[in-house]
Amino acid sequence: MALAETDTPKMTKSTHPALTMGRMLWRDKFAFFSALFLILMVLCALCGPTFLEDIATKQNLRGRNAPPFDFSKAWVYWLGGDALGRPLLARIIVAAQNTLFVATGAVICSLTIGTTLGMIAGYSRKVTSQIIMRLADVIMAFPSLLLAVIVLYMLPPSVGNLIVVLTITRIPVYLRTARAEVLEVRGRMFVQAATVMGASTPRIVFRHILPVILPTLVTIATLDFALVVLVESSLSFLGIGIQPPEITWGLMVSQGRPYLTSAWWLSFWPGLVIILTTLSLNLLSNWMRTALDPVQRWRLEIARKKQ
């Protein structure tokens, strides 16, 4: 206890909340550079297609599978060219839009829907809870690719429909986690204390339970991000996801697959971007969990002596 008491003076001198957050982000260098990388990716997604769309789709058959690091060429060719001689760097930047839109959309939707249903299942009476849980079991038991095939066979493959399909298949993960956490947290004494004070159910759920379970769910969501990117690429590979000439990182990975032995860079660069994006999200969510938890926050507030 004496430990925490000594930290308190440092905590009280905080100025503006945003400034404090920024300072805490700077303390965790990994999280700081992750944030920078993610901002860069978002910028690529927003502006990339406008400036580079033409370059990224223009074929150049003399530059087929051009090797990377050839700095005598234009900068868009520095990461090499693909099977049709299109510059990889430009394609990665342009593909960021579709990829991030599908993955972010699917992850946020499944997180929101899954958490909501999970909290209802965890907090409500037996019957409602049973119905929701069995529904989740059905989705889980059904092979997600098969489900996607069926849905996308009936609906035209578009970004919107892709998000719907990916959302449905990822819901049970959040639902089950949220429910299990709610069941544990609702038994805690501070929830009982709120009940005794007369707190309404929405208040207990949103004020007392949600903040406790959210960090776990956000962590799962960041891990899920990479998975969604890859599932999306396998759907595209099957011909029911995003179709060429549209591009996504996942699609680029699978397009480079036949050339793995001769031109590794075709799959490597988009793969690396997927890994870096996921890693950044992970590091950032890890930082966020610490920064948002009053019990842990001091770790970011005290000056680092080590390292």
Added chain:
Amino acid sequence: MTDHLLEVRNLSVDFHTAGGTVHAVRNVSWHLDKGETLAILGESGSGKSVSASAIMDLIDIPPGEIVSGEILFNGENLFAMTQDQRREINGRRIAMIFQDPLSHLNPVYTVGFQIAEAMTTHGISKDEARRTTLDLMKRVGIPNAEEKIDAYPHQFSGGQRQRLMIAMALAVKPDILIADEPTTALDVTVQAQILALLEDLQRETGMGLLLITHDLGVVAEVADRVVVMNAGEIVESGSAAQVYRQPVHPYTKTLIAAVPGTGAMAEPLATGIKPILEVNHVSKHYGAFVALEDASLTVLPGETVAIVGESGSGKSTLAKTLLRLEEATGGEALYKGRDLLTMPRRELFDIRREVQMIFQDPTQSLNPRMSVFQIIAEAFAIHPGILPKPQWRGRVRELLEHVGLNATHMDRYPHQFSGGQRQRIAIARALALEPKLIICDEAVSALDVSIQAQVIHLLEQLQRDFGLSYLFIAHDLPLVRDFAHRVVVMQGGRIVEQGPVAQIFDAPQQDYTRNLMAASLHPDPEIQAERRAARQQAQEEYA
């Protein structure tokens, strides 16, 4: 060089943490002889367990660091030994039992296997180990040892599990037994049995017993000598009677003064006042299990009614039923003439303002993600009628001052406070609604003795200032004796006896109440010796 069985000399242990270096113990020296019981007495954070951990090589290095000192076992320095040599001593020559026996018994092995394991690892044959295990289980008082030897830990009660831990510790006939808060998690009657068992075993085997405790009553019951620790240092040592009778150090003096059960008992309130709460024949069944049956009691305005009983007696069930955290099976609870148990939700919402609860463990009853201001002001957010928003901060400041905290605490989070301060925050939260009746469920039992006294004092003061009534649920009899106007004794879901505090403590009518009184420990070693004699006499007569 030395004649002592175990001697700790000038031991200092530091822990290096992110927040800086903590001096867990500084320059601590004590010794233990054969057949002797030494108690290390201290409150939480006093470093009382650290020297025992050092003996058993349980300190993680890093973050821990043994800065100086030595521990001599039979004249040999433990710190100079190899890991193998120390392992040979640990368990075989020096054994240890812990506060919570359930977490130290492996749930997937039978208890017989676990006790025998202690012997087989030290090279005793399986058959012999099993035979000895059976003897030990009989010796520590496990009924039907032949059958129970193949049972799993969850099939035993808390007291039996502690007996099993003792059996396990004694399996290899150690020279020293270290008991770290061995009875803290147990009911008073079970505590008395376990302490008696430890004393018997010590007399038989002549082992040295090192008892780590926060309870002066336990010290009075079993210890020959006592070492008092505060903030990592030994402040006083001597014979148990001497330390209690003539404490020299100011810390020891305040500690002894804070021990409840020695003050004057409260007079019953005048009769004829209309009761604020009337509980009539309330019962609560879980399927076939009867948790509460036919409970009736009344609480007058400004009165403290204590409910005492051992675990499983239904006292917490009663509290939860009254607050509608559990639905009652039958009966009624009239609060100002209106039945709490059948009241519709809408009306109940208004009553919530007047009937509040303070929970046992403030660490758990305060939301760790809310600041103190948010926690207390939540009362105003839930009941919009109390106070307009601009005045919240002012009122929270006032409430914090009422409970002995101040405005600077408002924007901190619960983990930044000590246990006693947290319970004050919980009390401030309850007061925010301006209640008439507060149900305290073991509200001070998680706190250290001196903090306990402060919180009780605060509750008494608030009762005087605001005319509050308390329904005070506790297992600690001395505390109840000092605090309550009337006492209700519960056992197995039923009320066995109730009356004014003086009547219950001085002239208990029921056997169960008398047993409970006899088992509770008095901090004065001399009074405790008399009680023990009386108890033994009663047992012999009974036999």
